[in-house]
Amino acid sequence: MNDKRVRSGEDRLIDRFFRPLAKHPGAFNFVDDAASIAPPPGRDLVLTADAIVEGVHFLPDDPADAVAMKALRVNLSDLAAKGAEPLGALMTIALPGNFSESWLADFARALDSDCDRFNCPLLGGDTTRTRGALTLSITALGCVPAGKMVRRAGAREGDAIAVTGTIGDAALGLALRRNAADFAKLSHHDREHLARRRLVPEPRVALARAIRDHASAAIDISDGLAGDVGKIAAASGVAARIESARVPLSAAARTVLEADPALIETVLTGGDDYEVALTLPENRRDLFFAAAKAAGVPVTTIGRIERGEGTEVAGADGRVIALKHPSFSHF
Amino acid sequence: MNDKRVRSGEDRLIDRFFRPLAKHPGAFNFVDDAASIAPPPGRDLVLTADAIVEGVHFLPDDPADAVAMKALRVNLSDLAAKGAEPLGALMTIALPGNFSESWLADFARALDSDCDRFNCPLLGGDTTRTRGALTLSITALGCVPAGKMVRRAGAREGDAIAVTGTIGDAALGLALRRNAADFAKLSHHDREHLARRRLVPEPRVALARAIRDHASAAIDISDGLAGDVGKIAAASGVAARIESARVPLSAAARTVLEADPALIETVLTGGDDYEVALTLPENRRDLFFAAAKAAGVPVTTIGRIERGEGTEVAGADGRVIALKHPSFSHF
Numbered sequence: 001m002n003d004k005r006v007r008s009g010e011d012r013l014i015d016r017f018f019r020p021l022a023k024h025p026g027a028f029n030f031v032d033d034a035a036s037i038a039p040p041p042g043r044d045l046v047l048t049a050d051a052i053v054e055g056v057h058f059l060p061d062d063p064a065d066a067v068a069m070k071a072l073r074v075n076l077s078d079l080a081a082k083g084a085e086p087l088g089a090l091m092t093i094a095l096p097g098n099f100s101e102s103w104l105a106d107f108a109r110a111l112d113s114d115c116d117r118f119n120c121p122l123l124g125g126d127t128t129r130t131r132g133a134l135t136l137s138i139t140a141l142g143c144v145p146a147g148k149m150v151r152r153a154g155a156r157e158g159d160a161i162a163v164t165g166t167i168g169d170a171a172l173g174l175a176l177r178r179n180a181a182d183f184a185k186l187s188h189h190d191r192e193h194l195a196r197r198r199l200v201p202e203p204r205v206a207l208a209r210a211i212r213d214h215a216s217a218a219i220d221i222s223d224g225l226a227g228d229v230g231k232i233a234a235a236s237g238v239a240a241r242i243e244s245a246r247v248p249l250s251a252a253a254r255t256v257l258e259a260d261p262a263l264i265e266t267v268l269t270g271g272d273d274y275e276v277a278l279t280l281p282e283n284r285r286d287l288f289f290a291a292a293k294a295a296g297v298p299v300t301t302i303g304r305i306e307r308g309e310g311t312e313v314a315g316a317d318g319r320v321i322a323l324k325h326p327s328f329s330h331f
Numbered sequence: 332m333n334d335k336r337v338r339s340g341e342d343r344l345i346d347r348f349f350r351p352l353a354k355h356p357g358a359f360n361f362v363d364d365a366a367s368i369a370p371p372p373g374r375d376l377v378l379t380a381d382a383i384v385e386g387v388h389f390l391p392d393d394p395a396d397a398v399a400m401k402a403l404r405v406n407l408s409d410l411a412a413k414g415a416e417p418l419g420a421l422m423t424i425a426l427p428g429n430f431s432e433s434w435l436a437d438f439a440r441a442l443d444s445d446c447d448r449f450n451c452p453l454l455g456g457d458t459t460r461t462r463g464a465l466t467l468s469i470t471a472l473g474c475v476p477a478g479k480m481v482r483r484a485g486a487r488e489g490d491a492i493a494v495t496g497t498i499g500d501a502a503l504g505l506a507l508r509r510n511a512a513d514f515a516k517l518s519h520h521d522r523e524h525l526a527r528r529r530l531v532p533e534p535r536v537a538l539a540r541a542i543r544d545h546a547s548a549a550i551d552i553s554d555g556l557a558g559d560v561g562k563i564a565a566a567s568g569v570a571a572r573i574e575s576a577r578v579p580l581s582a583a584a585r586t587v588l589e590a591d592p593a594l595i596e597t598v599l600t601g602g603d604d605y606e607v608a609l610t611l612p613e614n615r616r617d618l619f620f621a622a623a624k625a626a627g628v629p630v631t632t633i634g635r636i637e638r639g640e641g642t643e644v645a646g647a648d649g650r651v652i653a654l655k656h657p658s659f660s661h662f
Binding site: 096 | 375380382423427457460482550
């Protein structure tokens, strides 16, 4: 058989859609089954892996470019919360029988663009079939100076609790997608904002260094603000008190909450924010806020770490808000 | 809310089944969303990722322990072919709604045992739901001395082509599983051998160092011997000639081929062998075979790299065997 017959349909698919993403020399043009990189000396590797599944993490008619961006960015968000800068990523993709080449072309183009934007080259992976739902799994590698990965455990009494960006937009975007009638009074612009925030997270890669230098603990908010801050508190052996009125909201979220204040639970627990929640010792706050400003990432103080255990969200009247499901869970 | 409410169903699932596997200190007991490891100084990281999907790479009623072993081992096989020793792995698992806890318990126990056996600690990952087929994706990290990853490109005219173990068992095991009647004359022991080889690959981790020290090119045989040796030839810009009569066969495979010689095509192209095909310069052969013997891995010379291009398999009569589908492809 000649060389041409050695090239399978899988090879041709990779040639056409993924080979252009093999820009790192250690990706070896995706010709080998493995990549090779020289880790930066004196630094620890930080490793994270997240899968996203059609019908669970994204909807079947979500645009291909948004799916690609979400798959990569949920991992970059984890790296940022750990204080790590990206080194590269590997992706496995299981495609259902009915995938279209135009879908895959849009997907690959967006992935390429995001890999460039976040300086996270695609190093390798695997393209395969599934009889079920389209499934993407990405492992992202980052690095920090030795011993400096920011953990969940590390929050201390007196630390401030802060979050990046705005909270609740993605969860409201999902509610909007499920029942547009409830959001009938929202402007087109506000709807677009919420819809976009559901589709495409904004990982806080630019803040990794400031988090590493100043935060005592951090987590990326994937399962809801209240539950994820609760995870910091539980891991650190402390209590967390969040003031609901200080939780940063987009203009769209504010409008939604004015019409239906009960949606505060969706905002606080809905998840998919992919913002970072972190705790700051008193002597680090000014430095951190200055670094965040320099990095162009908005950060807001929303509460305080206290002695004890448990996590409470206080309403504007100071009373604790009872949350039915503080944390999203697939199980 | 108290700490207990922070622990979701997902956390409890991880507690029960996966937390016992977090033995590496950098896995942080799977409490964080990321692992941290100090890469060995002066060595390159070798990174590979493979997904396995129910109904595509394994059958719905395959035992849970075999599924776990296959998921890890297909990745360890890639590392071994690249000459890399394992450092650790990350796994994402997407579970369908009907998974059983006893399945997951068996799965986790086998994964744990294999991680120990191959010195490849589980560093982290993600447990999620799917509405489709059970899907596992593993990224394995290994290391080699700087610049020493063994590639596909590197075979030269005059190199010997060698393979580890025996070829075709897994593909015959799949044929047996699909149509047991064709294998009616096979002994119980031979059937068990083929069935086992389909279910559980034997990654040649013990041979990584010898491959790195002596092979000019290598590949792990996942898509069929003929096609995968063809990939070495294509990447190296040379021709490969395999002598069918020298391809190492198990006693079971020999018995099958005696009854039905046409199954040679299944042996040569069926895939899922997870043996290593490699090329050896003349001055490296004795050293390599001695190292393989010391490592306890059987290795057989099956052919030769020649000038030109293309890959041929010659039958016992010297004539080229025409192969319909030299390489397995999902697309």
